[in-house]
Structures are given as structure tokens and as C-alpha cells.
Amino acid sequence: MNRETLVLPVLAGLLTSALAGCGGSDDSGPGGGTIVVGTTDRIEATADAPAPLDPAQAYDTASWAVMHNAFQTLMRLPRAGSQPVPDAAESCGFQDNHSEQYRCTLRRGLTFADGRELTSRDVKFSLDRVRRIAHRGGPATLLSSIDKVETPNEREVVIHLSAPDATFPSKLTTPAAAILDSHDYDPKALRKGFEVAGSGPYTVRTEVDGDRLTKAVFTRNDAYRGELEPRSDTVEMRFFDDSAALERALADGEVDVANREFSAEQIDKLEAGRVAGVRVTESPGQAIRYLAFNTKAPAVREKAVRQAIARLVDRQALVRDVYKRTGDPLYSLVPTGIAAHTNSFHNTYGEPSVAGARDVLRDAGVRTPVKLTLTYTTDHYGPATAKEFTALRDQLNASGLFTARTQGVRWTRFRQDAADGEYAVYGMGWFLDFPDPDNYIAPFIGKDNFLNSPYRNRAIEDDLLPRTRQKAQRALAAPEFRRIQDLVAEDVPVLPLWQQKQYVVAREDITGTEYALDSSAMLQLWELGRGAEG
Template identity: 25%
Template sequence: MKVNRFGRQAIVAGAAVATASMLLAGCTGTSSSPTASADPNATLVFGITADPTQTIPWTTTSEQSVQVLSQIYSPLLTTNKDDQPVANLADLPKVSSDGLTYTFTLKDGLKFSNGSALDSADVKYTYEKIMDPASKASSRSYLASVASIDTPSPTTVVVHLSKPDASFPSGLTAVNTGIVPSDVSVDSLQTTPVGSGPYKWAGRVANESISLERNPDFFGGKPGAAKVEFRIIPDDQSMVSALKTGSVDVAIFDNPVTAKTAVSNKTKSMEAASLQYHVLQLRAASPVLSNVNSRLAIQCAISRQDVIDTAALGSGTVTGPITSPEYRSDPKAQPCAKQDLKKAKEYMQKAGTPDGFTLNVMTSQGLYSTAVDEAQNVQAQLGKVGIKVNVQALDSNAYVQKWLAGDFDAAIAQNAGSADPNTMYARYFTSGGTYNKVAGYSSPELDKLFADGIATTDTAKRKTVYTQLSKELVDNAAWVWLFTPKEYIVLNSSVTGFEARYDADVSTLWKASLS
């Protein structure tokens, strides 16, 4: 699995980090070459660090699965470069004056990659599957306000909400609300995905690669590359070598020093802004963390900047819970905005554990490169106040399965952000949220705040609500939010048309070509 090869010794590489940041910031936006001509028969090879095992859109949680499935499936809406909803399979909806009815008009002539028509019945089928608790859909919270769905014509979908929900369109832009065919069994989709995206499934070699080929019926236009191969390369230095030799065309790094070493006369680079956040998830449902003072002690004992400087090599920004640009949390607005060991010990005294306690923290090998180093940094910091941390480093699949089951006390995680705070967190911190078992924390106060946040589309009113919601989360140390990362995209110089988007989103990879 992909592990940070530089480890803690790399904290002395400050100058190299600065150099890398300047170098990588030199190429942003859309990759283009005025003299290149695209090869319509080319295969674009995308390097990823772990085998994506989730193939049903509504089950996706890992970044690698999202990267693959966003080539195969299309959601009803998509996002622009500012992460705002725009038309995709359907135009932006017409919304009734009371905010309870959304009417979507599908584009004409839509098809799935197997040649069958995509119509309103498929949209209704997909959303009702997601809404069914038995599906265990990661996106069920996105549709929590849906009361019913009508399909008055093959190109018309009418969604009736039980209450106004300002976040509803945002949830329809995610690949885990991607539309699936109603006449293909879910069991079949697990082995051979069928969507309406730019590419269609061609095959898998377990732990080696996933192959896709151009979908000639894609509604968005002709994809630039004839084929896309997602090649699994767990080791950072092997990924760097593959880029330099040209056996991989695109890879994404969260380590600036590694990204710098991948830059050569045969490659180019981009830096992507991020709404993601790295976090120490504390499950209040676990006995060792049930006392809020124990969680507050952990929050006060951790220097978030030290995690960035040590584990992430300076590549990140301290964050609070909400990273959405219009509603961003003030990272200083929390108990112990900076490390306060004295305060941490006071909280431990209140918790009845003045001499400390033992905390099991799981982390992943393969999902992202800094995970193990972050866990080790947290381990060292908490040790200063007598909290003994047992780090459990798991392979990516084992980590995901334990995470989904809520089978852990605490976890180092990198989670997706969103332009809408409700889309980010309702699934975690509402009592009926899809991932509330994973989060391990909810309260009547949070349930009310989440309800208030979607009841209006007024940005100023929503900001007031989400400021209160953020305060509720940090005052109870539901989790310890650490930092938002930076991501670095390194491409073969022959790649043109690649768009750098928030969180290195690759849903527009189909626009890229090889010359």
C-alpha cells in the first residue's frame, strides 16, 4: 500500500518543500500544448495507489473508487470549476415557489454504455435504491428530504421534498448518486459496471489495473483518449519512476517533495485547491471516548500545525470542520486552538483519568501517503500528557471495512469536502445519518442545526447556522479536525486538456488527450 517513503526524517526538508511548492505552483488551470495534435487512438494511463474494490456508485467511499467510477457513471447534475452545481444528464431544475418540488428535464437521446436508453425511470430507480436503508448507500443522506419521485414522461423527473432543502442540488452532483440502469441487476453491476459516463468498463486485473474504453454514446462529446487504464502502484517512488519513464501519464500526490522528484523534462505539474480535510475521528460511542472531557483532552494535546509540518511536510492549512468556501469555519474558534498541554491535563482530571488512558487509533496504508505519519505524530503528541496511543496500520480494504462498520475507537482519515456543509456532514452527525455509526456522535442540538441549515437558501442566514454547528462540533470534540491538504498533479508532457479542479477531481478526465 502507498506509504510515505520520506517518513519523519523528512521534516528537515523545509527548503525542499518551499522549492517544490514554488515549482508546482508554476503550472495551474488547464494543461494545454499549442503545437500538439491529439492521438485519437491513445491509451491514457492513470496511476493510483490502491485497488478500487467498490463498483456500485452509491457504495463508494475511497478516493480511488471515486476516480474510476466517475469515468463510468454520470450523476444528474455536475459541478463547475468553483464546485457549484451545473447541468449534466439534466438541466438545472425548475423549483417551485415553496421549495418543495424540483422538476428536471433530461437531455434527449441519453444512453447507457450497453446501448439501452437512459430515461426518467432509471433516475427514479437509482434514487429509490439509494433511499432504501437496505442498500447502505453512502449518499442516502443526500436524499433525506425526498418524499416521492414522479416520472410524467421519459425525459421528466419530478422530485417532491418533505421540507425545503437548500443542499439538495449539491448532493445530485456526486458520483455516488450516479444513475444506473433499472434493467440490470445490482449483482451484475458489481462485476461489470454499466453507466452513461465517458468510458465503459473493459476489465480488471486484481491489484494491478482497471481498463476502460471510450463510450461512443457519451452525451458530453467524444472522449480524448480511446482507452483509460487505472494502474495500481502502491509505492510513491515506483509511481515517480513510472511517470519519468512514461509508463504512467497522470498521477496525484499529496507529498510536495515526492511530487517535485516526479517533475522532469518529460513531465509537468499542477497544484489543486482542496475542500478535503484530514481528521482524527473520535467515536464518542466508544467507551474510552464517551466522556467529553477525554475527547477535549485529546483536542487540546494536539498541535495541528505540528501534524502539518511533520507528517505532511508543511503542505496543508489548519482547518475547522467546515471547508466550504462560503461557510468556512474559523480554525481558531475552538477550545485549545493551539496546543495547550496544561489544559489537556485539566480535562483528563475532569474525566477521572489524571494519569492518562490508552487509545487505539487505526490508520490506512495505501489510501493516501501521509496517513501513517499523521498517526505516529498524534501518538507522540498525546504521549506528552500520558495518553498511550496504539497505532493500527491497516491495508486499504481492511481499513475501509472497519471504518464502514464503525469498528474502531479513533481513526486517522482524509474525508471529502463539499461546497455545501449539509452535504459534507449531515450523513455523519445527524441521528439518522448514513454514517452516524462511523462518526459515533449526534445530538438533538445538531439535528436542529442541520434542519435549520437547509431550511433557507439565504447564504447569510445559513452561515450563521453553520457557525453555530461548527461550534457545537468542536466544543464537544466530536472529532479533531487537523488540516486541509494540498494536492499535486503530475502529468506526462504529452497530456493536453487536463483540468485542475477542487480536490484533484477527475470527472472531466475525458477532456484530456495524448499527443
């Protein structure tokens, strides 16, 4: 998910299979009290993105964490595994052998939180609305394979795709496919602000400070019809200014679960037991960090310049010295743990080599030193980002082949400027939308790519990626995905850096933590409880 993921908007960085607790005192349901989840994520309304909780705009992990618990989708990911199961739907499936017609039957008795009936017309309205608004930087690309949506009756939805897409059921599990009340949302305009109205297991009341969300209170939705059973009647998400404030709230008992984004030093402190009454859980993560290149920018327009950077960057040093091994080096857009991963960048460029980089630049006739500005966001990916970019700058400059400088920019400006092509080289993160290698390739390649990158590769766009989507048995698509990764390594439109491990800090009385994230690391608040498992 970007997502901006992104927020990188796709896995949640420091959120893993242990979530939620309660510092509140109300006795609010079967779980024994309000569960408080703390995060340093920022959800803000800006002039360019005025509707951070509207499915037509939101494409970041923080916003999706809120929306996932308030909206229903036709399909969802199960407690364990990556095969989608029905949610608002009673049943769904492809009706042909080419994965081009997808039919769903809705559950009986579906209503929105205000009691209004939810029908197939609302499903069609919602899918059409995201595609019609097509907000820049939004999730419309996830639904771009839809040709048309039909509603034969109030419970039947038939989705015709413009091309085969075996990943389509997984895309329907994301908040991009959230079902909205067609009587409540404008079909052509975003809903500005922070109001959310859906049919999911929780309703949401939000509190804001200016244009920033500071708290989201989730209350059990008695009108919900589905198979999910919330373990707590009330869950509260609090948004902190920085990881130091979040750590203090955790130590003071104001927060029961903390996620996103602790520094490596804080993780060491928490793992050493210096905050009483909490446990730290580490697990592999599939969120990635990478450098993005504007391949039309004069500084990096020559492929040889990007290849030289790929030969110089020392990922091992980054994760050792900057991130204290809270991540792993990454040599492909597709991370380890996702099917079809291969270490394409290591296979192509080997270990860091000044001599190799010099040869690449000399053979291409590039004059050195090459002047570069490395741009990063100061307030989105954690407190160590500035150190990371200082280290990258120093690695390049130590070669004598580059004269690099860094600049830090706040996220609200950074994301728009990056999409406008203002930066030659900049740092981004990606959090998966759904657990498939397609979701680490398709968002970065093609006309409407997430980065708004000018890079094009017809072999990937017109041949290899479409072939992968024809294969319902995803393992059969591995050869094409490996070839795609090799082509990306050859052209270097992006440079994978490292893959985050996941950490969750939770109080010892919190239950359901093993199910708090689905296989795309989407936060499932309904799984969280307090006290003995029942």
C-alpha cells in the first residue's frame, strides 16, 4: 500500500503479530476495557489530499488501518494464509477459465451502520467511484483492470475485467474496494475531512487537531453482518508526534500496544526489558525501502549513472550501522518471504565495488564526479531516515565518482513534489496491498505507476506481467516474475535497499495478538482482547 504507502500506504513497519492493549479504565465489553493502540503515523488533510479517509484517495498504511476496521469489502484475507475469503459477499468466484468475469453474491441482511440496506448497487457505486475520481496518488490503479460492473439484482454483482487478472480477488480485500453508502457519498467528489461511514465491525469517531487526526475511537457496530466477532467493544488509536512521546506513553501505561516507528535504539531498550510489563515480538517483515529515480532528470537520465549507484551502495552497512540489524539487506523489489523472490541486484552487481562503478561510468562516457541530491522525507519513515541518507551520501562520495548532498522535506510536500518529478533521487517505502509478487511490480511499472515515474519497459508491461495474471496457480508465474526482477535490476528505475523486520510492543494481558495482522499486515482490531482467552 502504499501504498504511500504508503505509506508506504501496504505491511505495517513495526506492527506485527502482537497488537493492542488498554490503558483505559472503562469496562467496555467482553475484552475487559478499551484497548489503546499507539502509533507515530500521521494522517493529515492537505490541499492536494483533502480526504485522508476516503477510499478514493487514501493509499497509505495509516489511513488503511483505520478504514479496514470500519468498511466492509466483498472479500477479505483470513486469519492465516493469503487466499481471500468472502466478507460482505456470501460467495465469489471467476465464472470463466480466463479470469475475466468475477461474480459475487452478497450476504442477506447487510446494512450500513445507520441501518440503511446495503445492496449490489452500493458495491457498483463504490467500485465505479474510485475509478471515476481517479485521485492522483490514490488506489485507482488497483481497480484498473475493471471494464464494467453489473448488478443483475440486489444481491448479485458481476465484475467484467478488461484483461485476465488472477490477482483480482486479492485486490478486492483492500480498502480501495471498500463498500460505501451510495446515498451518503458523492459519486464524483472526495469526502473531505475525517468522517467515516461504513458497514464494518466497528464504527469510528475521530478527533482532530487542525488538519491532523489525533485519535480514532472504534466502537462495536451492532448493525454489522458478517463472520467477524470483535473481542473488544472499544478500541482506541492514538497518534503521537514522535517515537519518544510514544515510548513515554507506553512506559506510563497510557498505551497498551505500540507500533510504528521506533528507532533501533528504542527497540534495543525495549527488548532489554527496561519498560516493565511489556513484551516485544519480532518477526520477518515484507515492507521495503528503496531509492526511486526520476529517469528523465539530467543527473540520472543515463542508465550507467543508476547502475554505478547500484554498484556502490552497501546495504549491509546500512542495516548494521544505521538500523542496528532491525532490517535485512534487499536485492530485489520482491522481498524475501514472497513467492518468486530472487536476488537480482546482487546477481547483477555483486558486492559494492568502486572499480566496477568507475568502469560503468567510463564505458558510458559519463564525466565524474556526478552531482546528485538525495532527497528524503523527515517525518514519515522513522527517526533514522536522516542517518540513512547521510550514510548513502557518504558511500557515494567516498568513491570519488559522485558529489552528493542530502535534503530533508516534510511528507506533505515531499509526496507531491516527488510525483511532480521535482527530485532526481529520493527515498520511499512500500507496504504491500496484498501478498503477491504482482503487488511489488505492477505499482512501479507502466503508465499510471504509483511513483508517476517516466520509466517504461514494454517487455514487462505488455508481455511478462499480463502473462503472470493469467495464472490462477500463482507458483506457475514464478519464471515471469524472476525475469521481471532481472530486467528491473538491469535498468535500475528503483534501487531496493532493505527490508524491515516487524516489531510490536504489547502489554502482557493483551490477547489475540497472533491474529492482529493478516497476511498483508493489515491491522485487524477485532482480534484484540484483554485477559484470559475465552
